[in-house]
Amino acid sequence: MTKLMLVHAAEIATPTGKEAVSGSAMNQLQVIHDGAVVIEAGIIQAVGPTETILKNYDSSQYSVIDATNQSIVPGFVDSHTHFVFGGYRPDEFLMRLSGKSYMEIMEAGGGIENTVQATRSSSFDELYQSGFERLDEMLAFGVTTVEGKSGYGLDHDNEIKQLGVMQKLNASHPVDVVSTFLGAHAVPREFAGRNSDYIDFLISDVLPEVASQKLADYCDAFCEKGVISIDDSRRLLAKAKALGMRLKLHADEIEQLGGAELAAELGAASADHLLEASDTGIGRLAEADVVATLLPATAFCLNKPYAPARKMIDQGCAVALASDLNPGSCFTGSVPLIFSLACIYMKMSVAEALTAFTLNGAAALNRADRIGSIEVGKEADLLLLKYPSYSYLVYKTAVNCVDRVIKKGKVIKN
Numbered sequence: 016m017t018k019l020m021l022v023h024a025a026e027i028a029t030p031t032g033k034e035a036v037s038g039s040a041m042n043q044l045q046v047i048h049d050g051a052v053v054i055e056a057g058i059i060q061a062v063g064p065t066e067t068i069l070k071n072y073d074s075s076q077y078s079v080i081d082a083t084n085q086s087i088v089p090g091f092v093d094s095h096t097h098f099v100f101g102g103y104r105p106d107e108f109l110m111r112l113s114g115k116s117y118m119e120i121m122e123a124g125g126g127i128e129n130t131v132q133a134t135r136s137s138s139f140d141e142l143y144q145s146g147f148e149r150l151d152e153m154l155a156f157g158v159t160t161v162e163g164k165s166g167y168g169l170d171h172d173n174e175i176k177q178l179g180v181m182q183k184l185n186a187s188h189p190v191d192v193v194s195t196f197l198g199a200h201a202v203p204r205e206f207a208g209r210n211s212d213y214i215d216f217l218i219s220d221v222l223p224e225v226a227s228q229k230l231a232d233y234c235d236a237f238c239e240k241g242v243i244s245i246d247d248s249r250r251l252l253a254k255a256k257a258l259g260m261r262l263k264l265h266a267d268e269i270e271q272l273g274g275a276e277l278a279a280e281l282g283a284a285s286a287d288h289l290l291e292a293s294d295t296g297i298g299r300l301a302e303a304d305v306v307a308t309l310l311p312a313t314a315f316c317l318n319k320p321y322a323p324a325r326k327m328i329d330q331g332c333a334v335a336l337a338s339d340l341n342p343g344s345c346f347t348g349s350v351p352l353i354f355s356l357a358c359i360y361m362k363m364s365v366a367e368a369l370t371a372f373t374l375n376g377a378a379a380l381n382r383a384d385r386i387g388s389i390e391v392g393k394e395a396d397l398l399l400l401k402y403p404s405y406s407y408l409v410y411k412t413a414v415n416c417v418d419r420v421i422k423k424g425k426v427i428k429n
């Protein structure tokens with residue numbers, strides 16, 4: 016049994032609780048100075064001042080890490096990514112730099128469809144290998160749990176292939192992978208102009224297998240003008256819910272369609288993007304306890320206005336932050352970049368951003384009872400930062416502050 020003790024951390028900073036934290040409570044962290052954490056069998060046994068912990072626990076029975084001059088925060092939970100895919104799309108990035116919009120590129124046959132072709136022609140092993148390397152990169156930023164979506168297969172076999180890759184990555188990589196079925200990411204060429212027929216196909220030919228074989232925990236749709244309509248999203252997600260799956264929704268990213276309202280109506284775990292969410296939609300998310308997952312690196316890469324995080328928190332929403340790592344709109348999983356964007360441009364406090372990237376990310380994956388905070392009984396997913404306070408996550412601007420990563424009580428990145 017691995018027994019680990021971290022002592023003399025300049026600061027242990029964590030949100031607390033077993034569910035999403037909303038509104039003004041997002042700003043309330045528990046901060047312990049000269050703190051210690053006791054871990055046995057991957058589970059946190061005690062957290063407190065080092066002096067108290069050393070009185071109650073015999074340190075000679077533990078591997079001890081001296082965290083002097085360092086701070087400890089929970090492992091980051093990146094609750095929205097598309098990290099399993101074939102091929103790259105740098106040409107589209109350059110097209111956007113010279114003025115083309117994301118939707119113009121997609122409508123001209125590029126965008127997601129490009130990655131669909133490359134993913135279909137990639138083998139399972141190729142996707143597994145590149146997925147593994149991307150998880151390594153995320154781990155280096157302190158991400159200990161990641162959500163990954165299918166949605167680059169858009170046919171039966173290739174959607175199942177992507178989900179299978181994520182299942183194997185979850186079993187073999189130290190980072191935990193939570194899978195989402197995003198067959199409704201776009202309408203593939205074979206179904207061009209027959210959007211509702213494509214949703215019928217997903218409902219009859221793919222979704223039942225995904226649900227019954229437990230290939231994904233969540234079902235999601237890119238609910239956007241010209242992609243998947245509100246009605247088709249509702250039909251698909253209602254069916255997924257009836258089959259026992261939990262729901263997410265790409266909502267109100269580019270146009271205000273009422274995606275936030277739909278996510279609330281269906282009781283989704285999260286509504287994601289929300290750059291254009293209406294005031295009514297924001298109110299509904301707060302009422303229905305749907306986590307508002309914001310992806311500022313995407314707004315940054317697309318040069319769009321950021322989601323109204325301040326308004327959402329002030330209106331009582333639980334906000335999560337995630338990367339949206341994908342080969343098109345946002346090819347970065349940079350946690351430090353996201354902290355900077357959230358605090359400098361979205362007016363979140365560093366404490367709110369930390370809550371958003373840990374406990375609320377965990378809540379967006381229905382795992383807040385197990386991960387997302389440094390509390391007795393939770394899995395020991397912790398980060399030792401190179402600096403003495405969590406405020407350096409923003410103060411040391413856009414630079415990785417993570418020194419060591421502890422996953423389920425084991426040091427996995429030194």
Ligand SMILES: N=CN[C@@H](CCC(=O)O)C(=O)O
Nearest residue numbers: 127237313339341342343344
């Ligand atoms: N908006 C839709 N899906 C992704 C982009 C996927 C892609 O362009 O490949 C997103 O969340 O940003």
Ligand SMILES: [Zn+2]
Nearest residue numbers: 095097265339
């Ligand atoms: Zn996405």
